[in-house]
Amino acid sequence: MPDGDPDGLRLVEKSNWTGVGVVFNRSIYKEVAHRPEFDRTGVYVLVGMSEDSALPTIYVGEGDSVKTRLDSHYSKKDFWDWVVFFVTKDSSLNKAHVKHLESRLLALAKEAKQCKLHSEQPSLPPTLSEAETADVESFLLDMLSIFPLLGLGVFEKTVTKKQPNDLLLIESKGIKASGYEDAKGFVVCSGSQLVKDEAATIHNYMSTMRKDLLEQGVTIAQEGCFVFAQDQVFSSPSTAAGVVLGRTANGRIEWKTKDGKTLKQLQGEATESSEED
Template sequence: MTIGRTISIYLPDANPQGVKICEFFDSIVKAVSIPRAKLDDASNRSELEQPGVYFLIGEKDEVGKPQVYIGESEVLLTRLNKHNKEKDFWNQAICFVSEKNNLNKAHIKYLENHACEQAKLINKCALENCNTPTRSSLTDQDRDFVLRFFDELKIIMATLGYPIFEQVKRSKRNMYFCKSKDADAVGEYTEEGFIVNKGSKSNVKETPSIQQSIKTFRANLVDKGILKEENGVYVFQEDFTFSSPSMAASVVLARTANGWAEWRIQDGGNIKTLDDVIRKKQDGRE
């Protein structure tokens, strides 16, 4: 049985678009989320005088991954003010501190390194850090404390709309296929979108009637190295999450497509569409 958690979100100026203070009821981890335009409004927050780790977040890139820079500072406000003058890409900062103010320099250096490594591993953001920060040396006790802190941090990040450390929950049981001409793709419908598996194949030649947005998105996937041409077909170089089944099918088939009809699954002796399995069951049509 899953045990629920409660997160408190406090709006100091009662503005949902302004500064947010986020914390668990049963944890020392506290986050301060600050729109760049509200940095001056947050300058009197005592949390920003503490040591902690921070995330600078910018717009999503051409394939939907947010730009993220990860850093640490013994005085968060000082570092944020410096980035406000020197870094252009970001529009949101999320800072993490301890409610007990018991993070030290070694802790936050370890957190910074671990966060960067996890961001690269999960691959849900475009990391702006040029180099992976150095990992500090900790005792086993301090390392476990920091890793528990990170586990809480990533839940708050996801709650604030940035699930960059969350592995997609995959069953590997309900795998759908999409085939046409050279295209031969396999994927799964998840809570985060439709995931097309690494190694899936997509048609190279696009139909004349393909929507420009799909054409542009395919070109961006090629530019980013997510799609690579091999023997006259595009091959997915990694698992990739699409925002909808239709965008996934359109990219695979190189034409405008209805993903609810194009993604299919073998069900005993029958072939069922994604629509049959998901939407018809949800609205009682089956």
């Protein structure tokens, strides 16, 4: 934090890495755009939210220099609230490298289905040598390890690693769903069912999220219900339960083991065990 302000400009670096990530809110763009990082070749992600979606909206782009592109987006694109871009300290990224990074990020975002793309963008990668491809892919892995630390988890597809016996269940109104707690949030497993008809009292946020998931292809329609086509992480057990049940729900009570023990009871036992230790 060059200015000592956690809400201001942030620079992200890693040991033995030539890259640097630059993160800032749109509101301070004019104040920070003079920095030398802006004049280098790089790849960037604009991030914002829209009133008609519960998912973040992103725009992935590249620039040579980054500042030229961001100047244009600052004046012409209204949706974004903050941005992160990546360049190198030694200016080793060239136009072909960042085009490759742009293409890979777009492909990952489309596959993960955790966001909305601001516009349909071409994602054809340039032709690179085998050695260049290896270097750029290594740079991409470092970028992907940084995005979640910034609260941007739109490039990673969640995959269940839990055994069936470790899963929590919801069975109601003819539907069955399974899930588990994870460091990222609460994960609902692929194949889980959702009720088709929402309660009249459902929170607007949950109703919007259900529509988003269907539109993105995360859930698909089947006879009498919807079904998750992939694992999906939610911010809390209650949000996950509410989306599954189509109504406001207390996830700590709705999610249960196959023996009928609630998530609330499991968490209470874990706390008691910790206190005994």
